[in-house]
Amino acid sequence: MADSAALYRTVRLIRRFEERAVELVRAKQIFGGIHPCTGQEAIAAGTCAALRRDDVITSTHRGHGHVLAKGADPARMMAELAGRATGLNRGRGGSMHAADFTVGVLGANAIVGAAAPIATGAAWAARRAGSDRVALTYFGDGAVSQGVVLEAFNLAALWRAPVIFVCENNGWATTTRTADHAAGSITGRAEAFGIPAARVDGMDPEAVLAATAEAVARARGGAGPTLLECLTYRFDAHHTWEHTARPRYRTPEEVEAGRARDPLAVQGARIPVADRARIDADVEQLMDAAVRFALDAPLPDPATALDHLYADGTRVRAGAA
Template identity: 70%
Template sequence: MADSAELYRTVRLIRRFEQRAIDLVRRGVIPGGIHPYIGQEAIAAGVCAALRADDIITSTHRGHGHVLAKGSDPVRMLAELAGRETGLNRGRGGSMHAADVSTGIYGANAIVGASAAIATGAAWWHRQAGRDLVTVTFFGDGAVNQGVLLEALNLASLWQAPVLFICENNGFATSMRVHDATAGSILGRAAAFGIPAETIDGMDAEVVCDAASAAVRRARSGGGPTLLECLTYRFDAHHTWEYQARPRYRTPEEVAEGSVRDPLEIQGARVPEEVRAGIDAEIEALLEEAERFVLDSPEPDPAGALDYLYADGLRARAGMS
């Protein structure tokens, strides 16, 4: 079982990081906006607490929480969102494509469901190489109808690949309710491929950690993949563009009701008040440092726009379309 205070630290870091990022979007420091992870922090915290440092994750367009929970530097992550040269990916990845291979993060991915295939391939490759790594892929309820996810489930089961499929079911694919888009059940998709699956409380980091730990042990010992459907609720906008567009796919009353069980307060109640206050102060100081770092960091030189396109260092020719 993960330490309660450490789980609280991760949940708190993600919450305050996202709130700081939203503020920087509003101030024009982060271009293009972000997909806030507020309300879903317990899933990233609980799953990543069950992993080793050398285990691997792949993420989604709503991926900041996963990247932070896996151990990437919040300072450089915030710089990445702001498109700065000092970011994790020199400002090239931004919010939806942040990666940090040094901490086992094989990238967020803006293509819905696509990271499941990357995770399955990575899991298979590392197992073929004799490593006992476990790979986790996060995806939303909207991805369960994507063919690439179903193909990944099929191959993971066929190969008995050590993959955890983590479905963050917040009830909406952007603005479409899950019951309006998904026939059958999410667990039924796993069952069709012979993959063990269960639905858990995605608002409680310790519940998530317990379920993920069991799945990780099974995968690492050669037992194959598992799917966890984590029931959660997105407290904020699908994307910060909603602050201007104000789509009406859910009412304020519904949001208030869905936000009653707050992962931050659930985990915080398990931590002594003085410990919690100390963690809060540490995170505030860290994010103050991160913002100063971002504002002092240069934007990438446009002359280097074609750099880093290829893994072998080959540079694309100017003028290529």
């Protein structure tokens, strides 16, 4: 079980990773932009601290934190964002599809809610294989009105599948308030299927860890799924295009209030100042090395653009011949 310093380190790593990635977007070193998870780091840090390396997760379009917290190499992750041949996905996935099967990251998914049944299937398969592995799937508040998420709740509950549903409720589905897109409650949706559900302080890594540990124990013990609704706030844009497009949907006052409670400060207050400074310096070094690795990494060869389209190497016709 992670200690306070380890949780702080994960939050700090994700925060600095996102800040450096946003800089690289501005410098046009990252093509296409990103969905920064700044402000939501406690959820990734707390949930993954309750998982084993061989447990699996599925992530979302706002997924850098999850992928890093589960153990992916920040350098190869940054290289992936920069579209490099040595990125996690060899430059084929980018920010929204980062995956690292060696540490149980079954991929970030760019269709809201679509990974909920995939994680449920992975959980079912783990049990079929006689393993006590669990699957954990993240989605935002915007996903709770996707039929496929509710269908996945039903299947997971019917089968008591070892899956943990983690809703990161940051109050906004892009520019629509939760209250304007979701009738009823989020926990109520799970409860309707007989799935235990809890609201968790998603700004506190230790609270998230405690709640997740309980859910993981339930799943490993054969008692089935849990939903955790983690209340959080997105400090930055929905996507970096907002930095130039500047759509108006949150007032500066709201953003300021939302940023008042920062997971970095919450967790940082729990460890000695000297330890915190040492961790910050370590993370800084790690991120410097990660950015250097990413920018020095080779670009993929356009001739390989269709590699991996099929697992068995089936080749398709070119677009011009």
